[in-house]
Amino acid sequence: MTLDLTPGPVNVRDFETAARDRLDPAHYDYFASGAQDELTVAANEAAFRRRMLVPRVLRGGGPPRLETTVLGTPAAMPVLLAPTAFHRLAWPEGEPATARAAASAGVIMIAAMLSTVSIEDIAATGATLWFQLYPQPDMAFTESLVRRAEAAGCRALVVTVDSPALGRNERGDRNGFHDLPPDLHCANMREGGHVRQVVLSPHISWADIGRLRSMTTLPLLLKGVLHPLDARLAVEHGVDGIIVSNHGGRQLDTAAASLDRLPAVAEAVAGRVPLLLDGGVRRGTDVVKALALGATAVAVGRPVLWGLATAGEAGVSRVLSLLRTELENALTLCGATGPGEVTRDELGGILA
Numbered sequence: 001m002t003l004d005l006t007p008g009p010v011n012v013r014d015f016e017t018a019a020r021d022r023l024d025p026a027h028y029d030y031f032a033s034g035a036q037d038e039l040t041v042a043a044n045e046a047a048f049r050r051r052m053l054v055p056r057v058l059r060g061g062g063p064p065r066l067e068t069t070v071l072g073t074p075a076a077m078p079v080l081l082a083p084t085a086f087h088r089l090a091w092p093e094g095e096p097a098t099a100r101a102a103a104s105a106g107v108i109m110i111a112a113m114l115s116t117v118s119i120e121d122i123a124a125t126g127a128t129l130w131f132q133l134y135p136q137p138d139m140a141f142t143e144s145l146v147r148r149a150e151a152a153g154c155r156a157l158v159v160t161v162d163s164p165a166l167g168r169n170e171r172g173d174r175n176g177f178h179d180l181p182p183d184l185h186c187a188n189m190r191e192g193g194h195v196r197q198v199v200l201s202p203h204i205s206w207a208d209i210g211r212l213r214s215m216t217t218l219p220l221l222l223k224g225v226l227h228p229l230d231a232r233l234a235v236e237h238g239v240d241g242i243i244v245s246n247h248g249g250r251q252l253d254t255a256a257a258s259l260d261r262l263p264a265v266a267e268a269v270a271g272r273v274p275l276l277l278d279g280g281v282r283r284g285t286d287v288v289k290a291l292a293l294g295a296t297a298v299a300v301g302r303p304v305l306w307g308l309a310t311a312g313e314a315g316v317s318r319v320l321s322l323l324r325t326e327l328e329n330a331l332t333l334c335g336a337t338g339p340g341e342v343t344r345d346e347l348g349g350i351l352a
């Protein structure tokens with residue numbers, strides 16, 4: 001018998017290694033890759049590395065409480081699951097495994113329109129869901145998706161606005177991976193006997209946001225805003241929240257790092273709507289930095305996929321519990337008793 005001294009994954013990065021060992025290389029590349037030179041993928045993480053925290057001392061507040069409410073949805077911590085497509089590529093059961101882990105952790109899962117299991121079947125897990133939408137030029141079909149999300153109990157609508165076209169993915173080109181294998185499909189796109197192709201359209205505009213606003217009373221968020229003028233327009237169009245995001249570096253390569261854009265967006269919005277951020281969040285300290293620069297919560301994309309690919313529901317659970325433990329520790333060491341207490345002033349010293 002051999003003695004196994006490996007402790008298993010102890011952080012999110014270890015989960016990426018474990019997932020890489022288990023996944024088909026073309027599928028690993030689909031999840032890991034960004035557009036072109038992947039400069040934005042690297043920049044998202046580098047922006048977190050560059051900023052340093054300046055903790056407060058002797059505040060005696062006791063252990064932090066991580067609970068929060070995001071756009072009216074209660075959550076056990078200010079970390080959401082970002083919408084990511086194609087979970088059955090990572091794990092046979094797909095999205096319901098992810099959703100059960102989110103439910104056990106008490107966090108919000110943003111279910112992707114391009115899921116490989118239908119929104120109804122994901123909702124059947126009992127998870128707290130928001131629904132991510134790529135508005136389709138066929139507005140009747142778009143409306144049918146919104147109605148299905150509402151009927152399934154989704155508590156917010158997240159409209160992805162950074163995708164007037166698909167980013168150029170060169171790892172996909174090399175691997176010849178451009179579509180799901182024939183045994184998988186985008187379950188929400190099924191119509192009778194066939195599956196609709198998703199359209200990422202450069203015609204989508206503020207007029208469509210106006211239409212979506214009048215279509216639903218759900219809280220409406222825009223995902224993929226980096227420019228302060230767009231953030232201001234979003235507020236003017238009645239949007240309830242903004243996710244500062246560059247799609248994990250998968251759309252416009254060389255787009256600015258999400259964290260670097262957060263202060264300017266926060267200034268433009270001036271507290272009128274809550275801000276979320278995604279892109280490069282891998283550590284509890286990353287969450288604290290985003291909160292300090294104006295986010296109410298963050299979302300994680302690839303870390304969830306690494307957990308899912310490694311061990312299904314148990315892997316996602318472990319990734320979420322690692323992030324929770326790290327966040328609790330980081331808040332404690334900063335002298336903060338909760339996510340709401342982390343502001344630029346409190347940690348006046350987050351270094352640029």
Ligand SMILES: Cc1cc2nc3c(=O)[nH]c(=O)nc-3n(C[C@H](O)[C@H](O)[C@H](O)COP(=O)(O)O)c2cc1C
Binds near residue numbers: 044114301
């Ligand atoms: C494999 C993969 C698939 C994704 N699919 C979608 C999607 O269908 N809709 C969407 O709005 N964003 C999608 N995203 C972007 C994520 O929602 C999120 O913005 C990004 O992953 C955050 O960066 P992170 O992976 O560094 O945490 C996807 C990201 C990845 C990695």
Ligand SMILES: O=C(O)C(=O)c1ccccc1
Binds near residue numbers: 114166247
């Ligand atoms: O891979 C992605 O990031 C994504 O959002 C997407 C877009 C179109 C089809 C499949 C996935």
